[in-house]
Each structure stands twice: as structure tokens, then as C-alpha cells.
Amino acid sequence: MEMNYVIDTFFAIFAMTLIIFMVPGFAMLEAGLVRTKNVTSVLTVNVMIYAVASLAFMLIGYTYAFGSWDHQDIMSKYAFFLFQMAFVGKVVNIMSGGVSERSRIIPLVLFTIAVGAFIYPTIVNITWGVNFLSGTAFDISAMHDLAGSTVIHSTGGWALLAAILIMGSRRGRFKKNGAIQVIPASNIPLVVLGAFLLWIGWFGFNGGSVGAISSKENADAVALTIMNTNTSGLAGAIVGWLFTYVRYKKFDVTMILNGALGGLVAITAGPDLYDIYTPILIGAIGGALVVIFVPIFDRLKMDDPVGALSVHLVNGIWGTLAVGIFADVSLWAQFKGIALVALIVFPLSFVTIYVINKIFNLRAGDDEQLEGIDAIECGIEAYPEFKRSI
DSSP states (O other): OHHHHHHHHHHHHHHHHHHHTHHHHHHHHHHHHSOGGGHHHHHHHHHHHHHHHHHHIIIIIHHHHHSOSOOOSSSOHHHHHHHHHHHHHHHHHHHHHHTTTSBOHHHHHHHHHHIIIIIHHHHHHHHTSOOTTTTSTTOOTTSOOSSOIIIIIIHHHHHHHHHHHHHOOOTTSBOTTSOBOOOOOSOHHHHHHHHHHHHHHHHHHHHGGGOOOSSHHHHHHHHHHHHHHHHHHHHHHHHHHHHHHHHHSSOOHHHHHHHHHHHHHHHTTSTTTSOSSHHHHHHHHHHHHHHHHHHHHHHTTOOOTTOHIIIIIIHHHHHHHHHHHHSSSOHHHHHHHHHHHHHHHHHHHHHHHHHHHHHHOOBOOHHHHHHOHIIIIISOOSOTTSOOOO
16 A cells, blocks of 8 residues: 555656646746747736746635645645646646737736636536535536646636637737738747757646556556547648648648647547547547647637637537547537636636736737737847837
8 A cells, every 4th residue: 555655656756747748838838939039028917927827826825726635545646736737837838829929928927826726726626516506506527637637738728718808819910901921930940949848847737637557447547548538639631731731732731730639629628538549539530630730720800929829728628529529428518618618718808908908918019029928028029139010
């Protein structure tokens, strides 16, 4: 028993460490996709999200979500906390990446506090935690969401949707005649590095969510979960590559990588439930959805520099529904969970961001965007020897 405790404690800490690799993953991905004049601000936001969200979760959110620190007996309570803490910043990363190049830092940090202390813990409470809705008509504990297709990815996606509706688009992104102005990525190697750091982190994200590894049964479940996670990412990348070429007659590596990330988001709800072949289909659909929805959001004038709505919101929904389609889980339970999370997160995020924006003006002005957020907010430019683009 003591050895199992030690092994499962080590497993949780190792999984947590892999998840933390997603911090530089998001940072590099976003830094590569924005223009050079906004890279430092994006990196600063990512550092502060990890620090602020984690501390807010430790001081307030964790107890709100799980009731107490003493609810674990199979591993150290500190290891379990660290594993859960590793998740919280990802919710804000999804939102912050989608409003890059036009958001001020301090208002984003304030929203990060709200997410880490209250918004995200509310969703954890009713899904993985003590569940204050237990026994009511709104109980969604029957939803199967192993590692957070809905709990994490859709939560971040709904928050991003609220932010985009309030903040609007980047300066010059959409012309007065309705034309869409393409704003190219600044550093493709960083995009590739960031995407693969995220991919590696996903093995801890999903594998660690099995919860234990100290028995043969649990070890097999962890291995299957990680294998299915990887398979779905592979399928998403391949379909993203094919769909992009068919549609644009070009091989766009950013869309290929977002296809992979879409597949990884889609599998996150149920990688422990599938055989080794089903994730190919789930990931393939996930990759296709990214290629389909990126231009749809553009036409709707939803300015999302990193494609987070398509990757995280759309595929968070698809992945959660896929569990009800391909596994022995109620499809209604999955849909009900998606709907309730949307009905909680979107209004809470909208009100929180609206208030913060009224007080602190979350969106940088057009002149500030022209100059670049780095110069205005950070005083340090990532590439000072380069001529900054407008």
C-alpha cells in the first residue's frame, strides 16, 4: 500500500511537470503567430498567467472546487493539488492567445485572478469536484470528461468568445468593405516548437488524469490513454494537411499544427474509453473542423490570431459529444454538460470582462496597436534590430 502511494504520488508530479511544458508551449505558439512588435507582451502575459492563476487557485479556487485538501488517500494531497493546479492556467491561455495584439496586460491579469479563483473552480466543482449541484436537475456529474475537453478547453473557448465580442478585432484586420486583411505570423519555427511542446504536455494532461498508475490495470489504462491521445493528434495533423491543400493548394504548417491540436482537444474527453482505432476518426474530424471553422470565424469578424476558437471551443464540444457517440456513455449527459458549462462560463466571463474593460480599458487603442504592445506596455522589444511592421 505504501509503495502504491509513493508510485502514484510520483506519477502525479511527473504528469504535472509534463503539463507545465504547455506553459512555454502556449508562449512559443502565440509568440510565433503574432507580429514582432507584440511578442514580448505575449510572453509576459503567458508568464503572468502561470504565476497568477496558479496562486489564485491555491489560495481560493482549489478548496472551492474540491472542498478541502484532505480528500485524497491514494497519493500525497500536495501532489494531487499540483496536478490540478497545472490545469488552471490553460483556461486563460486559450483566452489570452485569442485576443493577442490588442489586449493590455493588467486587465488580463485581473481576469486571470477571476478565472483561477472562481470561474474555472466553479466548473471543476460541478464536474470533478464536490459538486454543489448534486441531486438537482442541473447535476452533470454523469458527463464523462476525463481531462477536460469541456471542463478546460470549452471553458477557455467560451471565455475567449466573450472577450472577442467585447474587445472587437485588431486594428486593420477587417476592411470597411468587408475584406479580410491577412496578418502573417512572425516566426514559424516558434510556432512549430510551441505546438510540439503542447503535444508533449498532453501526455501528462490526459495520461495523468487517469489518476493512478501503481496497478497493472491502471498502468494499462494510462498507456492506452496516452496512445489514443497521440493517435488523435496524428490524425488531426494529417487531415489538417490534406484539407488545407485541397482548399488552398498550399501546405500551411500553422493549419497543420492547429489540426493536430484540434485532434488532441477532441480526444481529451475520452481517451481512456476507446479502442486504438476510434481516435483516428475522432482526431481526423477534429483536424477537419479546425480547417473549416477558422475561415467561418473570420467571416463572422471574430478576430482570433491563433485559431483558439476553432481548436479549443469547437473541438472541445466535438470531443465531449464523441464520447456519447463512440463509447458507452449517454449522449444526452454529454450534451447537457456542454450546455450547462456554456450557460455558466459565457455569462460569467462576459460580465467579468465587461466590468474590467469599463474600468481599465482592456483593448489597446488603434495608435497603441500601430506602435506595438511591446513598446507601449513592456518597454522591451523581442526583435529590436528588426524593422517593425504595421
